[in-house]
Amino acid sequence: MTGTPRLPSVHPRVARLSIRARLMLIGLAGVAGALLIGGVSLYAVLTTSLGRSVEGTARASAEQVALLVDAGRVPDPVPVSGSQVVQVLDAQGRVVAGSVTADRMTSLVTPDELRRALAGEQVVVAGNRSGLSGRLQVVVVPAGAAVPSGRQYAVVAAAPTGDIEQSARTLRTLLLWIFPLLLAVLAAIAWRVIGAALAPVEALRRGAERIDESSSETDRLPVPPTRDEVSALATTLNAMLDRITVARRKQRAFVADAAHELRSPLASMRTQLEVAQRLGEGGDLPTELLADVDRLSTLVDDLLILARAGDAAATRRSSEVDVTALLADVAGRYGSARVPVGTAPGLAGRRLLPRAVPDDLTRAVTNLVDNAVRHARTRVVLDATSVGHQVEVTVTDDGHGISAADRERVFDRFTRLDEARDRDSGGSGLGLPITRALLLRSGGDVHLEDASPGVRAVVRLPANP
Structure with a gap:
């Protein structure tokens, strides 16, 4: 037993979005995730690489000074490159020698920091300990093992991390600005690309929207030249x-x-x-x-x-129709109707010439008047006017009216409303469907409006160019 296939459930907010918007959001989410992972990875790799570079420079300086200490030659001041800070400490943590940028009285590191640095941990201290701004990356290398006196020393080398921190801040700023801008550019490109990809679907939708009962049997949906x-x-x-x-x-x-x-x-x-x-x-x-x-x-x-x-195949050619004369002729046929049928004041002075199939238009208007006479209380009024590139013909009665929910349903075949469409009233349920079918064949249409009281049937026909 086959049934209606169940589609995957979609969140209501997502369901309200178009396919174009959903595809773009999915694509942007994927790109944003990839950019985020790539940006974080780049930032981590770059900062780690720069940190190791600074640490390597400081360690190289410390090892060179340690070789001098082992050789028993400790120059004072200790030669360094750039803004590095180098101190040589004895076993009691006193400064034995130092570079020009180092303090000769106070050790750059505390005993605990010295112990951790010797253990291989990363130690960063404030630069104001040596009269510098920013922070200092500290490396400690033991020395003095080859000295005849057997005294133990520790060479403390520190390199400023200001350049690393500046580079990290610049990279963060660039990422925070470039990523949203890149996403915006990608969103615009994705919107255009997805729109172009969905253009055949939109063409199918428009084609399907144009196909109705008035369409020719040869009217079909456009088939894209692709094989997708x-x-x-x-x-x-x-x-x-x-x-x-x-x-x-x-x-x-x-x-x-x-x-x-x-x-x-x-x-x-x-x-x-x-x-x-x-x-x-x-x-x-x-x-x-x-x-x-x-x-x-x-x-x-x-x-x-x-x-x-x-x-x-039975479609007939339309021609110019004098609507004013047609309405006057139709009204004249209902001289003995149960309610008066007349034309609106001023209609006789208008010259309205829409294009329609004359017999079809006459039958359609007659059906509308029959329906109006059947349900009117005191009168039925026929009128016509020009509205833009169309001619509008109206048949108005002052009857009980039709609810808004039923004004379109009455154009379905054999539709009978409980209040007014019963067998004894004379209606077969085909008058309004026939009216619409005849008007569609003439290139027009009909709908019902509220006349308070009563109903107004509005016929729209293409005006003669």
Whole structure:
């Protein structure tokens, strides 16, 4: 047993985003993560490398001085390069010798720092201990083992870390500024690239939006020239439209054939009932049956018109129609209607010439007037005006009205509203669907509006250029 396939659940906030936005966010999240990992790794490697370089320079200086101490030659001051600080301490931690930049009285490191440095730990001290700014990377090398006196010394060498810290700050600043800017540039590029990739999908959507009941059977979705998933989707959808078209054609043919075949027996039944009525046979039965036969004949005629209206092969050429004269003629036919049917004041002075199929437009307006007369309380008013590049024809009644939720549903076939669309009111549920089908064939459309009280049917037709 097959059922509706279940799609993966998506967070409501994510579901509100377009596919383009989702793809861009996913891509940017991946790029941002990669940049973050790369930036942190670069920062760690660079700072570690620079730190080892400074430590190596200080250790080299300390080892050179330790060789001098081992040789029994301790120059004073101790020669150093740059702003390094070098002190030679005895076993009691007193300064024996030092560089020009070093304090001759106080050791640069505390006994605990000296012990940790000798153990190989990284020791950083404040530069103000030696009258310098910033911080100092300290390296301690033991010396004096080769001295005849056997005295033990410790060579303390310190190198400033200001350059390392400045480089680290510069790198952090660059990363904090460059990464967002790079992400913004990548977001703009990704938005354009994803938009271009999804352009065939948007073309499919627009094409599908244009296909409706008024579309020709040859109207199909555009197939991209590529051989990707979008092209396969377009081909599949067009094949589905072909199947739907065949099914619709068969349905119309069946309705048209059935309606056509029913007309002959209904005509025969009408003739026999009329003969029986005139001869006085059957009592009141012929009169009662004639009403049902008339209703069936009207229904068959409506079905036949609806089937032909939806047939693209039966589409007729439109021409210029004088709407003012048409509305006046239609209103004149309803002189004996249950409510007055008239035209709006000033309509006679307007010259409105839309393009439409004349017979279709006349039938559509007549259907709307029939519907309005059936439900109006006191009057029905016909009017027409020019709106932009369209001509708008209105049929307004002051009846009970139609709720907003039902104003589109009444254009579905055989739709009957509980309040007004019952069998005894004379409506078959096909008048409004036929009206819309005929107007679509003429390039127009119809919808209902609230007239407070009542309903206004609004017909829009293309104006004659």
